[in-house]
Amino acid sequence: MGQIRNAMLSLLQTHGGHSAQRVAQRVRFAGDMEALWYLRQDVLTALSAVDGEVAARRQMRQINRLFKGGLPGAMVPRPHHRITT
Numbered sequence: 001m002g003q004i005r006n007a008m009l010s011l012l013q014t015h016g017g018h019s020a021q022r023v024a025q026r027v028r029f030a031g032d033m034e035a036l037w038y039l040r041q042d043v044l045t046a047l048s049a050v051d052g053e054v055a056a057r058r059q060m061r062q063i064n065r066l067f068k069g070g071l072p073g074a075m076v077p078r079p080h081h082r083i084t085t
Contacts, residue, residue, distance in 0.1 A: 004036050004066045008043050011059055020046045037067060 012024040023042045047056035
């Protein structure tokens, strides 16, 4: 859990700003793996605001891999498929 927390904080640290600091605070005080799992979306949003969604998703792949084996099977990253019309 510490490795995941540190990886998330490391990404947020390089992206200053009020929203990134707020998310970092929530990551710091997350009580369990499930809380960190659900904070991934907030981290992604904070990174997207600075780097764009594609770059943020690329950065989050590393975080997603760290959760492998630490969560129930239903709580695993699913591939993101963009719907185009």
